[in-house]
Each structure stands twice: as C-alpha cells, then as structure tokens.
Amino acid sequence: MKHSNKSNKPNHNQKHGNKKPKFRNFYDKGNTKQQNLQAGDSFIFEDSFRPRRSFPFLTPGQALNKHLHIPEKKVQPLKKGTLRVIPFGGVEQVGLNCMGFEYEDELIIVDMGIQFADQYQLGINASIPDLSYCKNKKVTGVCITHGHIDHIGGVFYMMEQLGRDTPIFATPMAYELIKLKQGEMKAELTKLNEYKVYKPSQLGKHFQITPFVVDHSIPDSAGFLIETPVGRFVHTGDWKFDSNPLPYRPSTNYDWLEATGKRGVRGLFSDSTNAHLIGSSISESEVIHSMEDIFKTAKARVITATFSSIIDRVMLIISTSEKFGRKVVLLGRSMNNYIEIAMKLGYVRPKPGTIISMQDAAQLPDDQVTICCTGAQGERYAALMRIVTGESRDTTLKPDDTIIFSSSVIPGNERAVQTLFDLISQQGPKIHHYRESEIHAGGHAKSEDTKKMISLVKPEYYIPIYGYPHMLRGNARNAYEMGYNKKKVPILRNGKLLEFTKDAMYETDQYASHELKTIDGRMVGYTGPKELHDRLQISSQGVLVVTISKKSGKYVIHYATVGLPPVESVPGLKKSLDQRVLSILKDVSKFKSAEEFSNFTERKVCDTMLHDTGKEPKVVVVAQ
Ligand SMILES: [Zn+2]
Incomplete structure (x- = not known):
C-alpha cells in the first residue's frame, strides 16, 4: 500500500537534503500524535531507526x-x-x-x-x-x-x-x-x-x-x-x-x-x-576431603543437591554423613529409585538406620540431619527449588542450613542456578558449590x-x-x-x-x-523446525489473528491478539492495519489460492506491525 507523507515534521532522512526518505516513521504515515500525553501514560516511542526483522529466525547453528x-x-x-x-x-x-x-x-x-x-x-x-x-x-x-x-x-x-x-x-x-x-x-x-x-x-x-x-x-x-x-x-x-x-x-x-x-x-x-x-580427572575419593571440611563446620542441617544418577556422589554424601553422626533423608522419586537399585546391587551400603524419612528427621536436632536431593541445575520443580521457595511439602529452608551444590552446572543452566543461589542467600543459608572447592569430580x-x-x-x-x-x-x-x-x-x-x-x-x-x-x-517426531520456529516467534512477539468477513458487500476486519495489547488500545494502529489489509483486498484476483492470499497478507500485516510498533507477531489470517 502507498504511504501518505503528510507530516510537516522533518525526519532523519529529510534533514540531509531533499532526498526521498527511505524510512517513514509511524507519525509520518498520517497518524496523529497522541495529544495530552500525561506522565505515566502509555505511548508509542518515536524514533528514526528502521526496526530490523528478526523473523524468519535462524538459530546460529542453522545460519552456519x-x-x-x-x-x-x-x-x-x-x-x-x-x-x-x-x-x-x-x-x-x-x-x-x-x-x-x-x-x-x-x-x-x-x-x-x-x-x-x-x-x-x-x-x-x-x-x-x-x-x-x-x-x-x-x-x-x-x-x-x-x-x-x-x-x-x-x-x-x-x-x-x-x-x-x-x-x-x-x-x-x-x-x-x-x-x-x-x-x-x-x-x-x-x-x-x-x-x-x-x-x-x-x-x-x-x-x-x-x-x-x-x-x-x-x-x-x-x-x-x-x-x-x-x-x-x-x-x-x-x-x-x-x-x-x-x-x-x-x-x-x-x-x-x-x-x-x-x-x-x-x-x-x-x-x-x-x-x-x-x-587428569580427579578421583571421586578426593572429593571426600572437601566434603568433610564442609560437614565439619556445618552448624545445622546439610542439604546437598546433585543428580540422582551420580550415584557415587550420593554414596559419598551418605558415608560422610555417617562419619559425622548424621542421618540421611533422600528426597525425590528419582533419588530414591537410583539409590534403591544401587543398594540392591551392593554399590551403596549404608549402615542400618542411616536412611530415614523426613518425618523422622524432623524429630532430630538439625546438626544430625543431611538432606540429599535433586535440583543442582536450578530446575523449577526439583526438590531443592521447592524447599527454597516454600513449596515443598517435606520441609522448608532454615537460616542455619548449609547447602552443597555437588555437581557441575550444565551449560545453559547458569542463569537458573544463579537465581537459585540468590533465593537461598536471601534466606540466610551458606552455599558451597563445585567451583569454590573440590566437591565435584x-x-x-x-x-x-x-x-x-x-x-x-x-x-x-x-x-x-x-x-x-x-x-x-x-x-x-x-x-x-x-x-x-x-x-x-x-x-x-x-x-x-x-x-x-x-x-x-x-x-x-x-x-x-x-x-x-x-x-x-x-x-x-511430529514437532519439527517449523513448529519450533513458530513457538519462538509467538513467545517473544505474540499472536495477531486477523479475521476478514463481508457484510452487506463491505469488508469487516477484526483483530484479536494473544500476548500483545489489543490493537484498538494502540492509537492509530487499527487504522494503519485496516489500510494495509484493504489495499490487499482491492485486488484479490491476483492470488491463485486462498493459501497464497493468507500467506501474502500475513507477511504484509507483520510488516505493518513491525513498522508501527516494532513487534513481529505471528499473524494468522482467517478469511470467512
Ligand atoms: Zn555418563
């Protein structure tokens, strides 16, 4: 569609001679600037930069x-x-x-x-x-x-x-x-x-x-x-x-x-x-000394977080606890499953009475309890996160607890782990993690x-x-x-x-x-690159559904959004989108199929959204 350029306001391009402007901003298109803008009001921020398209999106691997x-x-x-x-x-x-x-x-x-x-x-x-x-x-x-x-x-x-x-x-x-x-x-x-x-x-x-x-x-x-x-x-x-x-x-x-x-x-x-x-890799046995140092200074409960599948570590936590007169609670289904199998096969041999339930642990003084749980990667619903956020039915964090993160952080999980560290620190407990001492081999x-x-x-x-x-x-x-x-x-x-x-x-x-x-x-096997691409776009840009129908020979266009403010709430946006869609509808005969029309319209509507709002929603056109 043709853009009108009625604004008298000089824009970035016009400042440099009378060259045809390469890019017109939102207001240049004839939209009236919001009047009476008050402090705290929402508004479209005007600038002279052309928003860049991010979609279709390629991951760095796909690009290479x-x-x-x-x-x-x-x-x-x-x-x-x-x-x-x-x-x-x-x-x-x-x-x-x-x-x-x-x-x-x-x-x-x-x-x-x-x-x-x-x-x-x-x-x-x-x-x-x-x-x-x-x-x-x-x-x-x-x-x-x-x-x-x-x-x-x-x-x-x-x-x-x-x-x-x-x-x-x-x-x-x-x-x-x-x-x-x-x-x-x-x-x-x-x-x-x-x-x-x-x-x-x-x-x-x-x-x-x-x-x-x-x-x-x-x-x-x-x-x-x-x-x-x-x-x-x-x-x-x-x-x-x-x-x-x-x-x-x-x-x-x-x-x-x-x-x-x-x-x-x-x-x-x-x-x-x-x-x-x-x-050379360090021996699991070398972890014992670092683990013992932490247990020596722990005044109350020790809570350890590791993968349940690192059975050697869990075994070491159990034996160190025994050495310091502590009983051990294994929290979480996978932790119990793995250790049960390892015990059956004879790889983990706790003394009778070492492994106890959370209810029994609640009756003991805190300095006689170790809680061994999953969640060292900051997983949202793992046992440790639930204890820390107060969502666990088993126990909650106490200010004197000592927390040991005894596995390395898988690349990509750093931010989640950092959040978990902060949530723990806010409540008082001391944190030990693998980077500061040899508690992970x-x-x-x-x-x-x-x-x-x-x-x-x-x-x-x-x-x-x-x-x-x-x-x-x-x-x-x-x-x-x-x-x-x-x-x-x-x-x-x-x-x-x-x-x-x-x-x-x-x-x-x-x-x-x-x-x-x-x-x-x-x-x-059903969800492929296209679906994953759509999810990325939807999660960051939202969805705009454009429904086109005809009433008494006239087109009626309706907009619905998900994850974006309603189109009508942004001044001038509906008018701008209407103009774009109506200009396409003027000559629908050029499209060979309904699909071709939808694809074209979706692309053009997305262009208008990017131009006017800086967003690239997933646009879905429904022609009735
Ligand atoms: Zn392995």
Missing part, C-alpha cells in the same frame, strides 16, 4: 549450516567386505549418544541417548536421534554402555520404532534402570538381557561384543570391544581413570586394555566431554587420561566421539600430540558415514538422516 552449505550425499548401498559406522548422534553435542555399526545385512547400535532441549526448542522435553536409516534392516543388538540418561534416555522411544523384541544388552545398573522405566512406561522389551563384563556375546553372524569396566560416575559403566570381520574396535562409552576408586566396585583393568591393544585395534572411539581439558577423562588410553590401546585410528565440535577437535589434538597423522583421526558429524575395510578407512560424504526427532509431550 546455511553459510557452509555442506553437500550431503545420499547413502549408497554398503559394499561387500565393508564395515560402516553410522553416528546417529552424539558427535555434535553432549547427549544424543547413539552409534551404529553395520556389516553386510546386520547392524548393531551402541546406546540410545536423548538430548535435552536448548534455548531455541521451546517446550520440547528432549530429542532422540533419527533412526530412519535402520528401516528394513536387521538390528541384531542394542548395547548400552551405562545408565545415564544421555545413553539410555531414548531406549523406549527408539525401541518402539525398531520393535520391542529387538535384543538389548545392558550391565546390571543400566539393566535395572531400564526395567524400572519399563514398568512406568508400560512398554515391555521382550529381549532385555543383562551381560557380564569381559564375557563376549555374539550378536548375529558378524559382531562379537565384550563389555569391559570403565570408571565413571555411575556403577557398572562399560566400554565395548567390538570384533568385526574387518578388525577389532574399542568404544569407550563415558569414562575416566580413577586412581583411587570408591569401594564395592570393579575399576579399570589396565592390563586388559594393554593386552587388547597388543592384539591389534583398528579404531578407538573415545569420549570427548572433558578430553580437551588439560591434566568430573566423570570424564581429561587430556592426560586420554593419552594414556591411546598408549594402552594403540589404535590404528583414533575417533573422538561424545561432545560438541570444539570438544571433538580438542580431543583429536591428544592424538596429534602422540604423533597421529590427521588422516588417522577422523572428525565425525552426525549422520556422516565412516567406512572401514580390512586395510583402509574412508570418510565418506554420504549422510544418513540426522534430523533430531523431538519428544514433545506425548508426541514423538
């Missing part, structure tokens, strides 16, 4: 992909005598861990992890990898390295796609966790097997898999020796070396790793989470551990997995420093196929489908 435009070739049939490695996920993020190994007509999958939503995936519970590649293929086994959610969180969703009768193998802790979840989800996996470490299992004709012990923050963590027709591969899972492991559990068998290396290993797939960081290998692993296994190829691209590259440097040629250290991408023959390795440019499949409420 568009810029790089890496061609992704379709998958070619698998050649005879070739092992194909399919990174379904986990090599461009922390989480989503899932990798396929395929030979002839058989395929095995290592881990089925989820990825939690990032700031651009509003409302999404999590995502799982896309397993379209496995369609009509024979999956002879799904092998689980350990019970953390980024390795087993996708099991039920993905087994639903592959078939609940697909054989799945896990070590005892992960096996019990899957069984527990199985009960909750009413989805029975008919071939769920428990395997023993160092005992080989034959999966189909082509793969033999031997789980081996690795140190990690949950018991029964395993790596895999995978024997294939083209050679031997080692997949570490999540791991670190622990020089002083906690009791009641097996630890890394260095001799076994070395012996395996001597037999000849084609490729070592190894955890990158912390491998780009210099030094990472569960992942650092640079020196990684180099030691490489020197033990001596692989022909070193393949960094598990982590964001910068972590994978940081991990690759460990191999370079040990003399590996770059050609022997492939950097993977999600979906990008890697192939091995008996005497070579090929980094192909073929990609298996690797779009994330969202879990959105109970909908798995």
